[in-house]
Amino acid sequence: MRAGDRRALVVVGASLAGLRAARALRERGFTGTLTIVGDEPRPPYDRPPLSKRVLTAPGPPSGTELPVPPGLEARWRLGQAAVRLDLAARTVTLADGARLPYDGLVVATGSAARGWPATKPPPPAGVLTLRGWDDALVLRAALAAGGPLVVIGAGFLGGEIAAAARGRGLDVTLVEAASQPLERAVGTTAGAYVAALHREAGVALRTGTTVEGFLTGADGRLAGVRLDDGTAVRAGTAVLALGGVPSTGWLAGSGLAHDGGVHCDPRLRVLRADGSVVPDVVAAGDVARVPQPLADGERLTLGHWTNAVEQGEAAAATLLAGRDPARAPGPFAAVPSFWSDLHGVRIRSVGLPAAADETRVVEHDLAGRRLEISYHRAGRLVGALTVGRTGRLAAYRSALRERLSDGCLPFGSGRDRRAEDPPPASARPPGRREEAPRA
């Protein structure tokens, strides 16, 4: 596909990854028709604040909109979910029945909050999830009405909701099936540090515990949460923070491989179920299951803010390069990073701590709010996590970037580069996911 043509590009997903992809398409000289489809009836907004200041701000929450560049000249189809993809006809069908033809497509539909298991009785009114803007307003109103609050799942999202609610003075119980919060994402040492932060702040943390069901009052609304140890906790509101599920329902029957996220090659081109590359279709953000060099090429989805930005831009570069090998960018190999805010402490990480088989604690000072842990896999650095030591994170990040550049050139300069693709990824089950909104 050549820039400056009369072709039509369609971006499905109007959040961070989709918007950054659209912006990059224009910045790279695409002058044809650009359509952005979004299932929510509002312009793009930033998700990290939804579990932070949107819940805690005294006044009406504001300043969360994402800037749309003046030169974007996109046709917006907001409030219309994509419901079907036809690869042969090259069309995307919207909920209202409209069919959008495309010459190139960006799949950036993100993820949804994992719900209560369908095999169990449905939860009563008062049991919430948090993913989008409307969810955040409902939760904000519930917190304003007072507690007690029970948060189910102590990942990034659950931890931030618990912290926000404690900050508002609510009684908060945080229930986690694993032995520590964030255990799968960052290991037991960092998890225990986070557990201590929660307990110091007055959160009743119940680890190694699962939720059996809900208690209802005479009005049919939530009254409490039943735990697997036989006890019950009183609750005015409960939040399910059980992680994210990639939004791939609209791809059913398309022929794409989309279990656990849309399978991509190292340049973010999407794959059919037989592993072959689909021309002119790329994916980015939470929905994209991409080979991760730091996890030996295992395909993972990453629900991080920076991942959405960097994959959106990289997917645009791949799409515009089309089948011209001279313009093909190298494999996507940005260094992942995330942050999370808990009780006035910011946890930051680079790399993929979840891929580690060994952690090395460099500094551990709970009272001084300092923490520095490096993560290794087969003896090689794969990630780092800090509290109060952001300056040290830059060195880890540089080391990881050098590692990724050694054998597969990353995106980053804004120029297209060529590189040999890394070895094919194994088709293992989806790995650990971070939760949505991006923490």
Added chain:
Amino acid sequence: MQITVDMNLCESHGQCVFAAPEIFSFDDDDRLVHETTPSDALLDRAERAAALCPVRAVTVSPAVP
């Protein structure tokens, strides 16, 4: 070029330090420090730093004559 960082917005995420270490760094207290008029040869990296800032605190503008 001219680099401006709105320190009221800056939360020391460090994405700019990752993207353009020639321009941005942290002091010992994790506060961001930066060059104000770096060489135009670093323009690509500076724009990358601005694009990656989660709180949009970094502005890159042409040099003041």
